[in-house]
């Protein structure tokens with residue numbers, strides 16, 4: 162039985178619980194988005210510029226959940242999704258520069274109703290592919306009719322240049338029918354371009370400090 166077939170069988174058994182859990186994740190996304198909007202408004206007031214360029218959110222697709230659960234050997238159940246997958250609710254924040262991504266992440270996890278679950282700094286330590294981004298898994302409360310419930314959300318924060326690279330890299334990953342030699346050359350070129358984007362970010366940050374002070 163394929164992972165997606167197993168996932169669909171699980172949905173047949175637990176459809177209502179699955180729909181409820183996805184609604185809770187959607188609520189958690191709204192909580193995080195609101196916090197980010199407040200930071201942006203406050204920062205604009207104090208510094209006359211917006212640290213956030215864009216925010217987009219998604220619930221992980223069923224296919225991607227099924228693939229990850231099967232790959233990691235997690236049981237296929239709604240309880241297991243909540244217990245084992247920390248990226249079902251995802252918020253991507255694009256900031257002008259990497260230092261803005263760090264500052265926003267720090268403000269977010271510094272709030273007293275936000276708990277930091279995990280932090281992966283792929284800006285300081287880029288992935289093998291050249292991917293650069295700061296990932297934080299946070300737990301935020303959602304307020305329901307009967308009490309509150311903590312929910313996990315993965316927040317990916319990155320600069321415009323890092324996002325530009327990641328978006329193109331993502332598009333290229335769909336092109337699977339390349340010959341191995343060509344694929345290796347493209348992978349190598351992507352790493353070079355990731356370094357070029359990091360260089361651009363560094364120089365832009367230096368320029369910002371020169372203009373505005375640190």
Ligand code: 0O2
Pocket residue numbers: 221222225248281288290291292296326327328330331
């Ligand atoms: P989607 O939307 O979730 O289907 P783990 O298996 O726990 O070690 P995991 O959970 O895959 O690692 O987390 P990781 O690698 O920290 O972050 C995964 C997400 O980061 C991906 O989501 C992408 O959004 C992004 N990402 C990671 N590596 C790359 C990369 O090389 N290029 C690009 N463009 N994005 C990357 P999913 O799971 O692919 O998407």
